[in-house]
Amino acid sequence: MAQVKLNRVVKEYEGGVQAVKGIDLDIADHEFVVLVGPSGCGKSTTLRMIAGLEEISRGDILIGGTVVNDIPPRDRDIAMVFQNYALYPHMSVYDNMAFGLMLRKFPKEEIRRRVENAARILDIGMLLDRKPKALSGGQRQRVAMGRAIVRDPKVFLFDEPLSNLDAKLRVQMRTEIKKVHQTVKTTTVYVTHDQVEAMTLADRVVVMNHGVIEQVGPPTELYHKPATKFVAGFIGSPAMNFIPARLANGSGALNILLPGGISLPVPEARAKRYTGHAGKEVLFGIRPEHLTEVRPNDHRPNLAPLQLTPEVVEPMGMETLAHIWLEGAEIVARIDPSVPAEPGRALPLAADMGQMHLIDPQTDRVI
Template sequence: MGTVAIRSVRKTYGQLEVIHGVSLDIADGEFVALVGPSGCGKSTLLRMIAGLEEITGGEIAIGGRVVNDVVPKDRDIAMVFQNYALYPHMNVRDNMGFALRQRRLPRAEIDARVADAARILGLEQLLDRKPRALSGGQRQRVAMGRAIVRQPNVFLFDEPLSNLDAKLRVQMRSELKELHQRLGVTTVYVTHDQIEAMTLADRVVVMNGGIVEQMGPPLDLYDRPGSLFVAAFIGSPPMNFLEGIVDRDETLVLDDGSRLALPLPVRGKARVTVGIRPEHLALAAAGWPAVVSVIEPTGSETQITARLGENVIRVLIRGRTEVRPGETIHLAARAGDVHVFDTGSGRRLTARALEGADR
């Protein structure tokens, strides 16, 4: 079985600790994305699963077997890197079958596995080409094919799409998801791109400074971020934040003196940060007044950047708008779309009545 159990894993380089006791259980067949900014520890954790980095403390088990001291080739994993790592002097067929030849599998079995992977990935017409004659997307398919032929219990992906252009990344995301649905192999996928994580994974693990900040199904993290860090990281365009003091009448008083009527979960001079996603703000006949500074139409959507007092706020609306820079608009949000965080700790505050109100 392709289960992965990470138990209180730590990693230090000299006096510097970069992974701080991470624990995570990955079920057989699950697709888990490790996401976070550069330096958060996601790639280091992946490399420890692969055996490419030594574990300072804790345990990693794959398929129920502790693999702390097991060499990478014996861990029953296959890893796909962001730089493809193809042998330039070998054609596609030989690149895909190289690891199997090293294991001295019969030639007929190697050919059958390569042919099957080539069919799955649409590489059948490219088997005799060298890597230099392939596009970036085709090279990435070859790298995935090399992993598939090994028939591992666990796939490990280290930012495999980061070298592709935007259009090809979208295409390859779809192909990766279809591949996982077809093969059902446990997959651990590292990316700094939260859109990749949201669209591909069954479960997203958000890392921050060597710890797990929050984990769960993608839409759970989007709907109920547990901290300011997760709220800022998950979602595109990013969430708007307004910081201020809660007045007695549940009004948020911003630092510039602006007053916003909001259903807030705390009373009496508490300092909070309110988060509202751009797509959850709407233009209204009455509401918070904001002066438009930039209009960015994309065809199906329009992003409006405006100033609410001294705060910059972004609004994402479906379709098009007649609003122009310099105009004053009024904004409203449903209570259920308002997220409230303690400014000091950054943790989410539980609301008494953040659900059900209309715009």
């Protein structure tokens, strides 16, 4: 077990294209860190550099306090679970799991003990004699994890391990991975493009975009206090609404002027933070779950009423999504399914201004 440290790590390909542009990251012992971002953001490259499968162009990677830049993967004491599992098709499940230990010349008895222990944790004891071909996707995924667990490495690396599974199995395996981490407590770096996976699994989430880290923090912090427009829009589903607005300073209080003549009051607690931007164009950000129907006896402070007309209504069962177009900006509101909402009919809504965000359109940073 060990901490992992990235110091100004750069990955530059031939022709000067930078996939990773100098990132810093400290991962503590036992921590579960998820790298998340859209495809091409550099998350997989970062993971592969930690694994030693990609060379580092500049900077340092330390595992357990040792610089591993020039250490080959086999000597880094890491284990990796690949997106397509990468099981050896000619070996049985047992041999797949035992292979790493066999190469490291562990005694046969110790290998058997470890493989059986991992098989018990992952509930694959009855599959040990089978070849990977005879396994389902979920079972292969378990074997790939077993291969990592038996090694008892310093660090686990996961490269989009659930992408090839169907939706139901993905949720199940997600829980499984979390359970395994709670049992073995090995430092884990996990790469995914799925923000739900990131939020549910991580102790800390690292949001990457265009080869840089946008924000690092616990899932709830990223959700409630995003640092940039990218993070605000990436975390949460459906995504946060962004509406072009102007911050007006009228009669001693700040107001947000939305298209269509809508004016929303800025809560007093936020006034000081936003004063410098009074009179300027901003992006008003609010999550669909904070734009709801008007509820009787609603005690949330800072609720602002507004009347909007949905054009599309999507009943989801546990909730209904109302899509509203406000002079070019699409807004989604998340309302209770019992509220009668119809396309084309004005709907009284309440915006929870305590949960709002303002974004500087020049810098794309949250103010």
